[in-house]
Amino acid sequence: MEKLIVRQSEALHGTVRISGAKNAVLPILAACLLTEEPCTITNVPALTDVMEMAELLEEFGAETSYDGLTETMRICSETLSNQQAAEKNACAMRASFLAAGPLLTRCHQAALPLPGGCPIGSRPVDLHLKGFSIMGAVHKLEHGVVELSAKNGLRGKRVYLDFPSVGATENIMMAATLAKGTTTIENAAAEPEICDLADFLRKMGAEITGDGTDTIVIQGQKRLHGATHNVISDRIEAGTFMTAAAITGGDILLEQVRQEHLTPVIAKLTECNAKTEVTSSGLRVYRKGRLRPIQLKTMPYPGFPTDMQALFMSLAAVTKGTSVITETVFENRFMHAAELQRMGADIKIDSRSAIIEGVDSLTGTSVRATDLRAGAALILSALAARGETEISDIYHIERGYDRIEEKLRALGADIQRSKDS
Numbered sequence: 464m465e466k467l468i469v470r471q472s473e474a475l476h477g478t479v480r481i482s483g484a485k486n487a488v489l490p491i492l493a494a495c496l497l498t499e500e501p502c503t504i505t506n507v508p509a510l511t512d513v514m515e516m517a518e519l520l521e522e523f524g525a526e527t528s529y530d531g532l533t534e535t536m537r538i539c540s541e542t543l544s545n546q547q548a549a550e551k552n553a554c555a556m557r558a559s560f561l562a563a564g565p566l567l568t569r570c571h572q573a574a575l576p577l578p579g580g581c582p583i584g585s586r587p588v589d590l591h592l593k594g595f596s597i598m599g600a601v602h603k604l605e606h607g608v609v610e611l612s613a614k615n616g617l618r619g620k621r622v623y624l625d626f627p628s629v630g631a632t633e634n635i636m637m638a639a640t641l642a643k644g645t646t647t648i649e650n651a652a653a654e655p656e657i658c659d660l661a662d663f664l665r666k667m668g669a670e671i672t673g674d675g676t677d678t679i680v681i682q683g684q685k686r687l688h689g690a691t692h693n694v695i696s697d698r699i700e701a702g703t704f705m706t707a708a709a710i711t712g713g714d715i716l717l718e719q720v721r722q723e724h725l726t727p728v729i730a731k732l733t734e735c736n737a738k739t740e741v742t743s744s745g746l747r748v749y750r751k752g753r754l755r756p757i758q759l760k761t762m763p764y765p766g767f768p769t770d771m772q773a774l775f776m777s778l779a780a781v782t783k784g785t786s787v788i789t790e791t792v793f794e795n796r797f798m799h800a801a802e803l804q805r806m807g808a809d810i811k812i813d814s815r816s817a818i819i820e821g822v823d824s825l826t827g828t829s830v831r832a833t834d835l836r837a838g839a840a841l842i843l844s845a846l847a848a849r850g851e852t853e854i855s856d857i858y859h860i861e862r863g864y865d866r867i868e869e870k871l872r873a874l875g876a877d878i879q880r881s882k883d884s
């Protein structure tokens with residue numbers, strides 16, 4: 464098993480190009496199942512989740528090809544000979560379940576294992592299923608596989624989500640594009656990745672309004688056609704490098720970022736005493752003075768993203784004073800706290816809140832990436848910790864960061880990959 468070896472590093476300096484967003488490209492790839500015509504997606508990051516998603520589409524009969532140099536994926540779902548996913552790819556990632564909506568609406572049936580993804584809570588799919596059932600589908604769960612069918616196709620309806628779930632909004636929105644009539648999703652998620660998916664669907668001929676608000680209206684079409692789309696940049700990868708600049712007292716220019724997607728992250732970094740500046744070539748993030756403690760609560764967009772929570776805990780761990788971080792989106796997303804404690808962090812978990820007393824410095828040791836963002840948080844802590852940190856289970860990190868060591872090394876970080884002896 465490969466590991467990352469990270470040593471305390473000088474302040475990071477330089478320029479980094481932010482890749483396409485994992486959480487945008489995965490639903491967009493699933494949406495390619497909605498048409499028999501070819502689609503071309505650009506700014507596709509080379510992530511294991513992306514490759515698993517391509518394999519999943521191939522299981523259904525789609526043809527895919529990826530050119531790493533141009534970061535372009537081509538998908539043609541002309542014939543979908545199979546609507547049943549095997550366990551391997553589906554269980555590896557959460558986004559596998561996003562194939563359900565497209566398959567159900569186009570082929571009137573789908574069978575998908577309950578999805579995997581980051582182990583950060585129970586992560587049910589009841590809201591996805593509630594939407595499909597209101598639209599006329601029936602489902603049963605057998606041997607861990609959700610079997611869905613809608614013999615006469617789906618019908619547009621009003622679907623109220625009890626929580627603005629990102630995945631449920633995406634799945635129902637895709638299903639609605641080929642349903643008969645109008646679907647209205649109420650209490651919908653408003654994340655930028657939902658808008659990017661809606662933009663792609665509109666290019667395919669879908670009629671969608673209201674994405675980016677809590678009410679999305681979709682007018683079903685008889686068919687969709689092929690389209691070309693450039694994926695938005697990854698706001699969580701951007702936030703990770705911004706936090707890296709803050710924790711090391713560095714000065715980084717981020718290229719290809721959408722600053723408007725980073726409002727909560729910029730606000731909290733500013734409260735921590737990091738500075739951000741929009742320049743003609745990108746977003747500059749730097750810190751000169753001491754870090755200040757933070758109070759933050761994760762919320763659906765435009766609130767502070769849960770995917771940035773672990774990274775801010777790393778920052779708080781070395782910030783003098785008391786910080787409080789409250790996680791409201793996932794019920795079990797503090798597993799990184801135990802790993803940070805191994806590095807000397809002073810963190811107490813009280814139900815959904817973490818109370819962090821900043822220490823003067825952390826010390827390197829062997830730690831485990833318990834999930835994707837936990838792994839990235841450990842890298843940042845290791846950059847600021849005395850000595851050497853060995854991070855295992857880095858496959859989690861590879862699910863969502865494209866060449867993270869290469870990008871960090873170019874900024875001056877001391878980070879290497881090693882094989883376990």
Ligand SMILES: CC(=O)N[C@H]1[C@@H](OP(=O)(O)OP(=O)(O)OC[C@H]2O[C@@H](n3ccc(=O)[nH]c3=O)[C@H](O)[C@@H]2O)O[C@H](CO)[C@@H](O)[C@@H]1O
Pocket residue numbers: 485486487489557558584585586587588589590591592626627628629630631652769770792793794
């Ligand atoms: C591939 C992808 O885009 N992943 C993102 C997506 O995950 P994902 O789409 O899984 O997240 P959701 O917004 O659906 O989940 C939010 C909350 O709703 C709950 N829930 C969700 C669906 C459901 O049917 N029933 C239910 O109870 C979840 O358990 C969780 O507590 O949004 C999350 C919240 O911004 C991010 O952390 C993930 O990075």
Ligand SMILES: C=C(OP(=O)(O)O)C(=O)O
Pocket residue numbers: 486556557558579580581583770835836863
């Ligand atoms: C939780 C995440 O991903 P997933 O939903 O794919 O597990 C994440 O990107 O931080």
